[in-house]
Amino acid sequence: MKLLELKKKIIYGPVHSRRLGESLGINLCPKGKKVCSFDCVYCQYGRTAVHTLEPVGLDFPNVEEVREAIREGMKEHQESVYVTFSGNGEPTLHPDFADLVDVVIELRDELLPNAQTAALSNGTALQFPKILNAMRKLDVPMIKLDAGNPDLFGRINRPCEGATFEKMIEGAKALPKLKTQSVLFDGPLQNHSGQPLDDWVGVLTELRPLEAQIYSTQRPVPDLNIKVIPPDRLQKIAEEAGRKAGVEVNAYF
Numbered sequence: 193m194k195l196l197e198l199k200k201k202i203i204y205g206p207v208h209s210r211r212l213g214e215s216l217g218i219n220l221c222p223k224g225k226k227v228c229s230f231d232c233v234y235c236q237y238g239r240t241a242v243h244t245l246e247p248v249g250l251d252f253p254n255v256e257e258v259r260e261a262i263r264e265g266m267k268e269h270q271e272s273v274y275v276t277f278s279g280n281g282e283p284t285l286h287p288d289f290a291d292l293v294d295v296v297i298e299l300r301d302e303l304l305p306n307a308q309t310a311a312l313s314n315g316t317a318l319q320f321p322k323i324l325n326a327m328r329k330l331d332v333p334m335i336k337l338d339a340g341n342p343d344l345f346g347r348i349n350r351p352c353e354g355a356t357f358e359k360m361i362e363g364a365k366a367l368p369k370l371k372t373q374s375v376l377f378d379g380p381l382q383n384h385s386g387q388p389l390d391d392w393v394g395v396l397t398e399l400r401p402l403e404a405q406i407y408s409t410q411r412p413v414p415d416l417n418i419k420v421i422p423p424d425r426l427q428k429i430a431e432e433a434g435r436k437a438g439v440e441v442n443a444y445f
C-alpha cells in the first residue's frame with residue numbers, strides 16, 4: 193500500500209484541514225525523515241524512521257531557514273487562518289522548537305495578524321519545561337489523545353523510551369488552551385467502544401480541554417486490520433462523550 197510521501201519543504205499547504213480550515217503547515221523534520229517519539233499504528237507516513245524523544249546528530253532546518261520559509265509562505269498565502277506546526281513527525285522534537293514558536297508569533301503579528309498559531313503535537317515532550325512554556329504561547333495547542341490508559345496508549349501510539357502516558361497527561365493538564373485530537377478506529381485493536389472508550393472519556397473529564405476533536409483514520413493506513421469508523425457512529429460517540437465528560441466533543445469526517 194502506498195503511504196503519504198514525506199514533505200519536501202518546510203512550508204506546505206495551505207491545506208484545507210477537516211479541523212482547522214485553511215492551515216499553512218510547517219514541517220520541522222529533517223528533509224526526507226520522519227522523526228517522532230510515537231510510531232502510531234495508523235500513521236499515514238508509515239513507520240517511524242527516527243524513534244526518539246531527544247534526537248541528536250540530525251540535519252534539522254536551522255532557525256533562519258525556517259524563519260525565511262515561514263515569511264515567504266505567509267506573504268504568499270494571506271488566506272491562511274491558521275499557521276500550524278505539524279508535518280511528518282513530532283514538531284516539538286526540533287532542538288530549537290521554543291525559539292521557532294517565538295519566530296512564528298512574531299511573523300504572524302507582522303504578516304498575518306488575523307491568523308492563529310497552532311501545533312499538532314503528541315504531547316510527549318511537554319515533560320520538558322522549555323517545550324511546555326513554548327506550547328503555552330500558541331493560540332491553539334493540540335495534543336493527540338487516542339487512548340485513555342497506558343496499556344492501550346502503548347499499543348496504539350507505540351511510544352519510544354521516556355515517552356509515557358502519565359507524563360503526556362500531566363503536560364496536557366498544564367496547557368490552559370488545550371484542545372485534544374483523537375483518531376478512533378475499529379479492528380482487532382480498537383478504541384471506539386467498551387472499556388477503551390470509557391477510559392478515554394474518563395481522561396477527557398480530567399483534562400477538560402476547550403474542545404475534543406474526534407475523527408477516524410483516512411486511507412492509506414499501514415495496517416490493513418485498521419477499520420474506519422463511519423460518520424454516524426463518530427457523531428454518536430461525540431454526543432455521548434461530550435455529555436458524560438462535560439466537554440465540547442466534535443466529530444470530523
Ligand code: SF4
Nearest residue numbers: 228230231232235281
Ligand atoms: S504522532 Fe503523528 S507523525 Fe508521529 S507516528 Fe503518530 S501519527 Fe505519525
